[in-house]
Amino acid sequence: MKNIEILISEMTLEEKAALCTGATAWTTTPITRLEIPRIQVADGPHGIRKVVKSESLGLETLEATCFPTASCLASSWNLDLLYEMGQALAEEAIALDVDIVLGPGVNMKRIPTCGRNFEYYSEDPFLAGEMAASFINGVQKMGVGTSLKHFAANNQETLRMTIDAMVDERSLHEIYLSAFEIAVKKAQPWTVMCAYNRLNDVYGSENLYLMTEILKNQWGFEGFVVSDWSAVHNRVKSLQAGLDLEMPGPRERRVQEVIDAVRSGQLDEPVLDEAVHRILRIAFKSASTIKGKKFDNAAHHALARKIAGEGIVLLKNNGILPLKNVTNIAVIGRSAREAHFQGGGSSHINPTKVDVPLEELEKLAGNALITYCEGYPADDCTQSDMITRAVEAAQAAEVALLYIALPTYKEAEGYDRTDLDLTDQQVRLIQSVTIAQPNTVVILNNGSAVTMNSWIEGVAAVLEGWMMGQAGGGAIADVLFGHVNPSGKLAETFPLQLSDTPAFINFPGEQGIVRYGEGMFIGYRYYDTRHQSVLFPFGHGKSYTTFSFSNPSVSQRTFRDIDGVTISVDVTNTGNMLGKEVVQVYVHDQISSLMRPSKELKGFAKVELQPGETKTVSIHLDFRAFAFYHPGYRQWITESGDFDLLVGSSSAEIHIVEKVTLNSTLELPCILDSRSSINDWIQDPHGKVVFESIYKKIIESPRSNEILTYLMDLPLIEVLDLPGVSDDTYPQSILEKLLKQVRD
Numbered sequence: 023m024k025n026i027e028i029l030i031s032e033m034t035l036e037e038k039a040a041l042c043t044g045a046t047a048w049t050t051t052p053i054t055r056l057e058i059p060r061i062q063v064a065d066g067p068h069g070i071r072k073v074v075k076s077e078s079l080g081l082e083t084l085e086a087t088c089f090p091t092a093s094c095l096a097s098s099w100n101l102d103l104l105y106e107m108g109q110a111l112a113e114e115a116i117a118l119d120v121d122i123v124l125g126p127g128v129n130m131k132r133i134p135t136c137g138r139n140f141e142y143y144s145e146d147p148f149l150a151g152e153m154a155a156s157f158i159n160g161v162q163k164m165g166v167g168t169s170l171k172h173f174a175a176n177n178q179e180t181l182r183m184t185i186d187a188m189v190d191e192r193s194l195h196e197i198y199l200s201a202f203e204i205a206v207k208k209a210q211p212w213t214v215m216c217a218y219n220r221l222n223d224v225y226g227s228e229n230l231y232l233m234t235e236i237l238k239n240q241w242g243f244e245g246f247v248v249s250d251w252s253a254v255h256n257r258v259k260s261l262q263a264g265l266d267l268e269m270p271g272p273r274e275r276r277v278q279e280v281i282d283a284v285r286s287g288q289l290d291e292p293v294l295d296e297a298v299h300r301i302l303r304i305a306f307k308s309a310s311t312i313k314g315k316k317f318d319n320a321a322h323h324a325l326a327r328k329i330a331g332e333g334i335v336l337l338k339n340n341g342i343l344p345l346k347n348v349t350n351i352a353v354i355g356r357s358a359r360e361a362h363f364q365g366g367g368s369s370h371i372n373p374t375k376v377d378v379p380l381e382e383l384e385k386l387a388g389n390a391l392i393t394y395c396e397g398y399p400a401d402d403c404t405q406s407d408m409i410t411r412a413v414e415a416a417q418a419a420e421v422a423l424l425y426i427a428l429p430t431y432k433e434a435e436g437y438d439r440t441d442l443d444l445t446d447q448q449v450r451l452i453q454s455v456t457i458a459q460p461n462t463v464v465i466l467n468n469g470s471a472v473t474m475n476s477w478i479e480g481v482a483a484v485l486e487g488w489m490m491g492q493a494g495g496g497a498i499a500d501v502l503f504g505h506v507n508p509s510g511k512l513a514e515t516f517p518l519q520l521s522d523t524p525a526f527i528n529f530p531g532e533q534g535i536v537r538y539g540e541g542m543f544i545g546y547r548y549y550d551t552r553h554q555s556v557l558f559p560f561g562h563g564k565s566y567t568t569f570s571f572s573n574p575s576v577s578q579r580t581f582r583d584i585d586g587v588t589i590s591v592d593v594t595n596t597g598n599m600l601g602k603e604v605v606q607v608y609v610h611d612q613i614s615s616l617m618r619p620s621k622e623l624k625g626f627a628k629v630e631l632q633p634g635e636t637k638t639v640s641i642h643l644d645f646r647a648f649a650f651y652h653p654g655y656r657q658w659i660t661e662s663g664d665f666d667l668l669v670g671s672s673s674a675e676i677h678i679v680e681k682v683t684l685n686s687t688l689e690l691p692c693i694l695d696s697r698s699s700i701n702d703w704i705q706d707p708h709g710k711v712v713f714e715s716i717y718k719k720i721i722e723s724p725r726s727n728e729i730l731t732y733l734m735d736l737p738l739i740e741v742l743d744l745p746g747v748s749d750d751t752y753p754q755s756i757l758e759k760l761l762k763q764v765r766d
């Protein structure tokens with residue numbers, strides 16, 4: 023391979039421009055003369071969707087393993103598993119001659135109705151970022167690239183190409199950028215994909231602040247930025263903002279625009295060279311991975327089953343599960359026959375095989391008699407006769423297993439849900455069956471939260487099976503019969519109703535704009551801070567065994583922010599079955615100068631325990647675990663003070679609280695501007711110089727109390743607006759005037 027700088031100097035302007043725009047829908051432009059290879063990309067994120075004809079966006083795709091989608095993956099809270107899946111995915115990419123997998127997606131689940139939530143991990147940026155980093159490291163370890171997407175604030179499908187997300191700077195950094203930041207810093211994805219939408223009026227593909235200032239300059243991203251498919255509006259502007267590769271191609275007009283812009287001086291050639299440099303680095307890197315080696319279908323199918331088994335969440339259980347000694351089972355619901363294992367849209371995989379849930383159940387059910395009824399149709403029609411037959415079957419059995427999948431017409435890429443409900447027929451079916459058979463277990467397949475208020479009371483157990491991948495049918499059977507002890511925990515809150523959700527009144531926006539009025543308070547950050555009841559809290563998930571937490575300790579009671587602190591706790595399996603528990607550590611800031619959510623997830627670990635076994639789990643919390651983004655300083659800051667470290671098995675079940683004291687090592691100047699109070703000016707060493715003499719006079723004045731109480735806490739801007747003190751911008755004279763007023 024030639025030195026990249028030399029290579030760039032040998033490239034013509036035409037070649038450089040061509041390299042920065044796709045040659046086909048899925049490949050970059052090769053330059054044979056200089057032995058520059060093409061890059062082949064394919065959709066992910068939970069499988070390889072290699073389109074057969076690279077000229078077409080295409081429906082015809084090669085077979086690959088369809089792993090569980092991101093909601094299920096995140097619910098495993100198992101970083102090692104994500105790494106393992108990443109490696110398997112890379113093996114498939116290698117077999118299918120793919121250089122870069124277009125995933126993972128780390129957009130926040132701002133609201134459960136986002137149609138694409140199944141492709142995203144969580145409502146929590148820390149969890150999403152850690153999961154993504156592990157996945158990316160797994161893929162890239164094998165010499166295959168990833169594309170972290172969609173950068174940024176791409177949180178709805180309604181008007182997804184143009185919607186303008188209005189997000190304040192603090193929420194942007196703390197919630198909407200954090201997951202990207204973690205993934206970039208911990209895993210250096212080969213590419214980052216810009217989002218379609220606008221952020222504070224600027225398109226993702228033209229956003230200099232996002233792509234250049236933050237991603238490349240602040241976070242040190244080394245790869246290239248690729249556009250989402252057809253997200254580019256103005257190619258020259260997008261290059262100037264830091265968008266290196268436009269996809270899909272071919273787009274001759276775009277290439278010509280770039281050439282013309284350089285020739286006319288509108289675009290500096292070094293800007294183009296920078297994009298070329300970034301693309302070339304990755305092109306040569308991926309070319310060095312030898313492609314073609316076949317992957318082991320059966321092993322990957324088994325891995326998909328294992329992952330699904332860890333991502334399934336046991337939401338409710340009155341003790342009916344795991345099923346023991348049942349001889350007569352009614353299996354109801356068409357998703358027992360037609361597995362609902364993935365979502366609609368660009369992530370749709372052509373699976374190598376698909377487990378039929380009913381058949382997998384039969385394999386593990388021994389001699390039990392199994393009766394199947396469809397229960398509900400594929401569309402949204404009401405069919406009372408189906409319900410009648412289901413009720414009869416349930417009555418005749420010992421247990422009814424209700425397989426309920428949210429239909430794709432309700433939830434897919436390209437549109438959002440309008441409610442969180444199952445179909446009317448499904449609700450009626452559950453209600454009728456549970457009246458006839460109290461031993462009813464509901465097995466759900468959906469990509470994000472659904473409501474259950476009208477039926478949850480009556481059912482004995484609920485399993486959240488998500489879009490569980492091609493082997494999910496087997497995984498469900500494993501969990502139902504206790505071959506796998508469920509250990510999934512919700513990576514998103516299940517609200518009681520849609521109108522309880524924090525973004526409800528600001529979704530999906532109007533007149534092309536969506537205001538993120540809830541700020542940082544999405545998901546549990548909102549419900550916890552407001553003490554609002556939910557159906558199932560973030561982090562919730564039951565097991566067939568029980569765990570206890572004991573012997574907490576911290577490495578230091580008082581610590582410096584740059585050192586961080588480690589919390590340790592003993593976890594014991596107090597039941598009689600092998601199981602896994604997720605130790606979740608949340609941080610609560612006791613006093614903060616800016617409002618903070620009442621607690622935030624900052625660490626977690628999944629631990630496997632034999633019955634009676636105890637393990638010590640230690641989790642390190644670093645600077646960022648205690649910091650918040652201060653829009654005044656435009657950086658993450660810590661403030662000295664007391665924090666509670668909350669250790670729990672969900673955001674609502676906190677078992678241990680440890681108090682620690684942080685010493686901030688930051689020396690931050692007080693931000694003094696027109697929004698600062700007079701008090702702030704006086705407290706600050708620099709501000710004090712301005713105000714000292716005036717302050718003295720105030721103190722000495724006979725009406726000092728009145729002045730102090732009235733004025734000291736007012737922001738300067740308010741003081742400026744007081745009658746008689748307008749038009750003056752120099753604080754000293756303002757106070758002098760004030761003083762004069764008071765004297766008079």
Ligand code: BGC
Nearest residue numbers: 065066124171172250251368
């Ligand atoms: C999606 C991306 C996807 C791309 C290519 C876009 O519509 O938003 O996630 O990678 O298409 O299929």
